[in-house]
Amino acid sequence: xxxxxxxxxIGNTPxxxxxxxxKDVQATVLAKIETVNPGNSIKDRMxxxxxxxxxxxxxxxxxxxxxxxxxxxxxxxxxxxxxVKGYKCIFTTTDxxxxxxxxxxxxxxxxxxxxxTNVEPEDPRSYYSVAARLSKEIPNAFYPNQYxxxxxRQAHYEQTGPEIWEQTEGKITHLVVGAGTxxxxxxxxxxxxxxxxxxxxxxxxxxxxxxxKYHETGILDKNEIYPYVTEGIGEDFxxxxxxxxxxxxxxxxxxxxxxxxxxxxxxxEGIWVGNSAGSAVAGLLQLKDQLKPTDVVVIIFHDHGSxxxxxxxxxxxxxxxxxFDKKGMTASDIIGSKKDVNLTxxxxxxxxxxxxxxxxxxxxxxxxxxxxxxxxGNITENHIYSSLLKNPELKNKPVSDIMQEAMxxxxxxxxxxxxxxxxxKNNQAVIVKDFKADRNYIVTRQDVxxxxx
Numbered sequence: 001x002x003x004x005x006x007x008x009x010i011g012n013t014p015x016x017x018x019x020x021x022x023k024d025v026q027a028t029v030l031a032k033i034e035t036v037n038p039g040n041s042i043k044d045r046m047x048x049x050x051x052x053x054x055x056x057x058x059x060x061x062x063x064x065x066x067x068x069x070x071x072x073x074x075x076x077x078x079x080x081x082x083x084v085k086g087y088k089c090i091f092t093t094t095d096x097x098x099x100x101x102x103x104x105x106x107x108x109x110x111x112x113x114x115x116x117t118n119v120e121p122e123d124p125r126s127y128y129s130v131a132a133r134l135s136k137e138i139p140n141a142f143y144p145n146q147y148x149x150x151x152x153r154q155a156h157y158e159q160t161g162p163e164i165w166e167q168t169e170g171k172i173t174h175l176v177v178g179a180g181t182x183x184x185x186x187x188x189x190x191x192x193x194x195x196x197x198x199x200x201x202x203x204x205x206x207x208x209x210x211x212x213k214y215h216e217t218g219i220l221d222k223n224e225i226y227p228y229v230t231e232g233i234g235e236d237f238x239x240x241x242x243x244x245x246x247x248x249x250x251x252x253x254x255x256x257x258x259x260x261x262x263x264x265x266x267x268x269e270g271i272w273v274g275n276s277a278g279s280a281v282a283g284l285l286q287l288k289d290q291l292k293p294t295d296v297v298v299i300i301f302h303d304h305g306s307x308x309x310x311x312x313x314x315x316x317x318x319x320x321x322x323x324f325d326k327k328g329m330t331a332s333d334i335i336g337s338k339k340d341v342n343l344t345x346x347x348x349x350x351x352x353x354x355x356x357x358x359x360x361x362x363x364x365x366x367x368x369x370x371x372x373x374x375x376x377g378n379i380t381e382n383h384i385y386s387s388l389l390k391n392p393e394l395k396n397k398p399v400s401d402i403m404q405e406a407m408x409x410x411x412x413x414x415x416x417x418x419x420x421x422x423x424x425k426n427n428q429a430v431i432v433k434d435f436k437a438d439r440n441y442i443v444t445r446q447d448v449x450x451x452x453x
Contacts, residue, residue: 005084010037010044011159015167015298020268021261021281025288027174027295032164034302035273039076041303042160043146046183047077049155050144051085060142065090068144069131071180072101073303078144079108090134092127100307118376118406121237147239152183153190160184161191164298172199174297176284178276179203179211179250182242184300189246203250204276204283206258207435212250214238251283254435256323256411258282262305262312272305275312320422322414329416331432334448335441343431343440345370346379346399353395356384366429368442369403375431375440377403407431407442420448 003009015030022029034042054060065088066078075091082089089110093102096117105112115127123129128147135143146152164172175192177185189201205211214220220238262278265271280299291297311317318324322331344362346355348371359367359381369377379399387394387402394402408427410419412434422430429444 006038007048007081007084010048012163013037015164016271018269018281018299021264022284025284025291025297026293027288027291027297029284029297029299030168031271031277031299031301032160033271033273034300035304037077039073039080040306041073041076041274042184042300043073043303044077044080045159046146046152046155047074047144048081049158050146050149050151051078051081051087053151053154054142054144055085060087061140062086063140064088065138065141066144067091067131067135067138067141068146069093069127070105070146072097072105072307074144074146074181075101075105075110075112076108079105079110082110083108090138092131092134094127098307098309098311100309104307120371146183147181147237147241150241152181153187153241153243156184156187157191158187160300161188164188165192165195168296168298170195171296172196172298173295174200174202174291176202176204176280176297176299178280178283178300178302179205179247180276182239184302186241186243186246188300190243193246200248201246202283202287203247204280205250205252206279207252207254207433207438211238212252215244215247215250249287251286252435253279253282253286254411255321256413259312259318259321259323261285262308263318266305266313271301273301274303274305274308276303277301278312319418322410322418322422324415324418330412331410331414331416331419331443332412332434334416334419334443335412335432335434343368343442345375347371348376348400348403349398351396352384352388352399352402355379355399356381356388356395359384365444368407368431368440369399371400375406376400378405378407379403380428409433411435412441416448419443423448 013036014033016033018029018031037044051060066082067090068075068078069092071093079089091105091110092113092115094117095114102112113130115130116125119126121128135141175189179185185203192199210220258275258279261282262275265273265277345368346358348369366378366380368375369379383404408422408430410430410432412432423445429442432441432443
């Protein structure tokens, strides 16, 4: 037996029991290993479905160009299908994504445009906006728009859900999925709940994005949105693929917990997977007290670890983020030793002259810049003076016109060694985030010196 082309190998992925990392969970925990798809991720399923549906509707014509905003995995699925079917591909992605993902897309002949991460979805520089614009400018182009294209969730309703139901012989009690575009969790969850309405669907979200609060309140709170590390999950807008009635609960997981668990999955289970898998398992462990021995949990493992070699599986990168635990003082100790721990910020629309007054009045050297409560940049006293000396008329312009890149975010449990390394390089200060208390603090080099004195 053989397949006529690589697209016919998509799907029918195995379920594998987790043993070591879930040893304290009173349930059978099974991982749906989507890395065996030809593009090494679950996104192959919906990528092919979006293309086939577009062909049927006439939206995608022969020798057309597929243009999509992607974190990497959807682009890979689209690129593979495009090769087999004879299309060109142009992808936009963010500068947060791993270099391996970008290189892989280019290896498949796609053109890749890297866009800034920390801008609003509506910003013309965002990877969403750039993809939408190019699809209008380039003749014979098709913009799949995985976020709002309902073929995305339909692929999982037709494939992933039935596979899990058959593989567990209908015994599944809980589905755990890292939530991104909403297609996997909505399509799979809807099918399974039609088979058994008692099945619980748990979505794993990341600190820094707003899906959990939206699910619970119906409010998209942009104050919850800030830079984060975990790739492939979390959104700062609500994709149309979501049907929140299918989801029973959202659980937030820190970047650090996700990264450490991703490495544990490799070293303790021998399963090489990406960041979202670690996040999903970490989320399950946070919810383990809700499980009983007769439960059967299925976790989706979205993609392959080979796309994260320079990040999650690089010790230097992990140290730079403060994810390796070390004995001794941590950022939490620095915060506890500070007399004034409240974080002062300035709104991006505030005039530069007024910003300088705040800095001088409070004897600050720098301030984080926010937009609707979200930290989007940083401004220093020296940079303001330098800018005004060159052009005094700037004092009435908004501070966003000259703001610099936002200070790095680190977890409150980061060791002082790692914190010192960060501050000794190009950073005058860092933002310390207590994710679970949802509080931010600023730590400078002087704060570290004072704490050690």
